[in-house]
Amino acid sequence: MAGLSVKLDVRSYSGFKAVTFLCLIILYAPLLVVTIYSFNASNSIASWDGFSVHWYVDVFTGPESAKFKRAAWNSFAIALIAATVSTMIATLAATGMIRAGKFKLRTLSFGLISLPLMVPEIVTAVATLIFFNAIGFERGFATIIFAHIAFCIPFAYLPIAARMQGIDETVEQAALDLYATRQQVFTRILLPLMTPGIISGFLLAFIVSLDDFIITNFVKGAGVETLPTAIFGAVKQGIKPNIMAISTLLLSVSVVMVTISYFVSKTDKTT
Amino acid sequence: MEQRENAIDIRSAVKRYGSFTALKEISLSIRDNEFFTLLGPSGCGKTTLLRMIAGFEAVSEGSIYLFGEEIENLPPNRRPVNTVFQNYALFPHLNVLDNVAFGLEMKGRSKLEAREKAGLMLELVQLIDFSARRPSQLSGGQQQRVALARALAPQPKVLLLDEPLSALDLKLRKTMQLELKHLQRETGITFIFVTHDQEEALTMSDRIAVMSSGQLQQLGSPRDIYETPCNMFVADFIGDTNLLDVQVDAVKDGQAVCRLAGGHQLNCEQVEGVGPGAKVHVCLRPERTFISEKPTETENLQGRVVENIFIGTDITTLVELVEGPGFTVRTSNSDRGSQGIFEPGSDVFINLEPGAARLLMD
Ligand SMILES: Nc1ncnc2c1ncn2[C@@H]1O[C@H](COP(=O)(O)OP(=O)(O)O)[C@@H](O)[C@H]1O
Numbered sequence: 279m280a281g282l283s284v285k286l287d288v289r290s291y292s293g294f295k296a297v298t299f300l301c302l303i304i305l306y307a308p309l310l311v312v313t314i315y316s317f318n319a320s321n322s323i324a325s326w327d328g329f330s331v332h333w334y335v336d337v338f339t340g341p342e343s344a345k346f347k348r349a350a351w352n353s354f355a356i357a358l359i360a361a362t363v364s365t366m367i368a369t370l371a372a373t374g375m376i377r378a379g380k381f382k383l384r385t386l387s388f389g390l391i392s393l394p395l396m397v398p399e400i401v402t403a404v405a406t407l408i409f410f411n412a413i414g415f416e417r418g419f420a421t422i423i424f425a426h427i428a429f430c431i432p433f434a435y436l437p438i439a440a441r442m443q444g445i446d447e448t449v450e451q452a453a454l455d456l457y458a459t460r461q462q463v464f465t466r467i468l469l470p471l472m473t474p475g476i477i478s479g480f481l482l483a484f485i486v487s488l489d490d491f492i493i494t495n496f497v498k499g500a501g502v503e504t505l506p507t508a509i510f511g512a513v514k515q516g517i518k519p520n521i522m523a524i525s526t527l528l529l530s531v532s533v534v535m536v537t538i539s540y541f542v543s544k545t546d547k548t549t
Numbered sequence: 550m551e552q553r554e555n556a557i558d559i560r561s562a563v564k565r566y567g568s569f570t571a572l573k574e575i576s577l578s579i580r581d582n583e584f585f586t587l588l589g590p591s592g593c594g595k596t597t598l599l600r601m602i603a604g605f606e607a608v609s610e611g612s613i614y615l616f617g618e619e620i621e622n623l624p625p626n627r628r629p630v631n632t633v634f635q636n637y638a639l640f641p642h643l644n645v646l647d648n649v650a651f652g653l654e655m656k657g658r659s660k661l662e663a664r665e666k667a668g669l670m671l672e673l674v675q676l677i678d679f680s681a682r683r684p685s686q687l688s689g690g691q692q693q694r695v696a697l698a699r700a701l702a703p704q705p706k707v708l709l710l711d712e713p714l715s716a717l718d719l720k721l722r723k724t725m726q727l728e729l730k731h732l733q734r735e736t737g738i739t740f741i742f743v744t745h746d747q748e749e750a751l752t753m754s755d756r757i758a759v760m761s762s763g764q765l766q767q768l769g770s771p772r773d774i775y776e777t778p779c780n781m782f783v784a785d786f787i788g789d790t791n792l793l794d795v796q797v798d799a800v801k802d803g804q805a806v807c808r809l810a811g812g813h814q815l816n817c818e819q820v821e822g823v824g825p826g827a828k829v830h831v832c833l834r835p836e837r838t839f840i841s842e843k844p845t846e847t848e849n850l851q852g853r854v855v856e857n858i859f860i861g862t863d864i865t866t867l868v869e870l871v872e873g874p875g876f877t878v879r880t881s882n883s884d885r886g887s888q889g890i891f892e893p894g895s896d897v898f899i900n901l902e903p904g905a906a907r908l909l910m911d
């Protein structure tokens with residue numbers, strides 16, 4: 279038996295290690311380079327001049343700091359609102375979709391919700407822009423929020439729906455059998471059981487919103503910048519090491535979110 | 550004596566799923582305070598009937614009454630009926646105490662009072678020491694008892710149990726059978742118990758409804774059902790049975806003269822609707838027959854011993870009848886006395902206890 283399991287192990291395929299390393303390098307080398315060079319003392323991005331945190335100081339106090347601060351504030355506010363609203367919508371959608379029985383068009387509905395994940399973002403961006411123009415909605419902070427809520431829904435929906443699918447339906451029936459109203463079944467049973475999925479969905483939506491460039495760039499009004507659009511604007515004038523520092527900060531936010539998400543699923547006591 | 554109201558009256562209930570009819574016109578009454586069992590093979594519609602009583606399935610036709618009141622339009626959370634689910638369906642995010650307190654709380658008791666009562670229920674099922682655990686930290690038998698305590702805590706008028714013991718090992722199952730029976734006596738709550746295990750049904754029930762393919766086959770006490778099965782299905786499903794194909798030659802004085810395939814004749818009590826020429830079956834319980842070397846004054850069948858099987862208290866002897874079919878005879882080891890065991894190959898007579906042979910129609 280032992281011999282057989284060794285043979286079936288994916289690690290026994292020749293080249294497995296090489297391919298794995300190649301993939302890891304392609305994925306992480308750029309991030310690593312950006313992170314390392316954000317601590318570069320030099321003014322140039324090409325040569326290493328020793329360790330320093332002065333580009334981080336520059337981000338917060340330098341000539342561009344006011345612009346970046348405003349952009350960061352916008353980004354976080356938008357991400358918070360968009361993630362909150364889209365998570366609420368996704369939670370209700372998941373409850374409806376999975377508990378409404380086997381209604382016709384269920385597969386279609388599921389497809390419709392997740393389709394935006396597969397549509398090229400530029401198409402969504404153009405479509406959203408045309409839509410706002412068509413209804414005569416002036417571009418600004420609000421348009422960004424509406425657009426972000428819309429495209430965050432499928433990201434929030436997937437982990438919530440996955441979690442929902444894993445909840446035994448007879449548990450809800452048991453609650454109903456024990457005199458709970460439909461609403462109590464939702465608040466006392468479903469919601470607590472869905473919580474890990476809801477948190478994952480929220481964090482995912484938050485990161486996706488925080489990180490979005492294409493759609494934001496299309497629908498933002500003049501003068502409103504988010505971190506990605508501000509970074510892009512700055513890069514157009516040449517890459518300075520302070521961009522690397524901002525990028526590294528943004529990266530740490532993502533790492534923190536992923537870590538939270540990991541621990542939430544770890545401490546889930548129900549399984 | 551005052552006639553007590555029935556706990557449940559099911560009148561001509563039909564359940565259809567699309568074009569498939571899961572229950573075909575079931576009518577039965579379940580008395581208050583009784584331990585009632587729905588017994589039948591898997592897929593015969595037991596769960597469906599239970600879910601209709603609980604309110605999870607609508608009745609396609611007919612109606613269900615709970616203590617004389619039609620409950621068709623009552624949703625599950627307004628029926629004074631609780632269910633012990635087949636998979637227990639405990640709330641995974643609540644500890645044992647809060648699981649049991651849930652129903653009481655939903656009925657409007659304060660959290661404190663609900664927990665206090667839940668504690669008493671947990672003492673009853675001997676799980677008070679496990680109050681703070683989560684369901685996932687309990688064994689199957691313990692989860693089963695939590696499910697039971699949770700369903701009993703709000704003091705329902707009727708408790709529905711859907712194969713609650715099927716996931717437990719044999720020994721635990723036997724213990725729980727007795728515990729359930731005691732619990733039913735103590736609480737006085739009407740139990741409707743679903744099982745596919747005929748032995749379990751016979752052990753626990755006041756009355757049994759035998760079902761097959763969506764139809765009620767027979768309703769009666771365990772003794773009625775075991776001793777006087779009303780048709781082939783019930784005879785075959787309940788206990789061990791010898792079923793012999795016969796043809797009725799004549800009927801006189803309430804006795805039917807039945808002829809086996811080989812020509813041997815047997816006298817059986819006649820049942821309604823059976824006349825000369827009818828092709829019917831004779832049902833003989835293995836423990837109501839005996840083996841001897843010579844024929845006795847009662848009815849006898851002739852055959853040859855094939856095998857003896859020792860099953861602890863009893864010995865089961867397989868005999869091949871002269872007529873062809875195999876036949877089993879069960880002899881209690883304590884009753885056998887000085888009589889020895891007939892070795893395979895011995896020619897023997899099978900004596901039938903008077904009244905043991907029962908005529909059954911298809
Ligand atoms: N929701 C449903 N849709 C269609 N058929 C069903 C449904 N539920 C049960 N059935 C069918 O009804 C019959 C009885 O099922 P059930 O009551 O679960 O049987 P039992 O509990 O006696 O094993 C089965 O043939 C089953 O396939």
Ligand SMILES: [Mg+2]
Nearest residue numbers: 592595596597
């Ligand atoms: Mg069943």
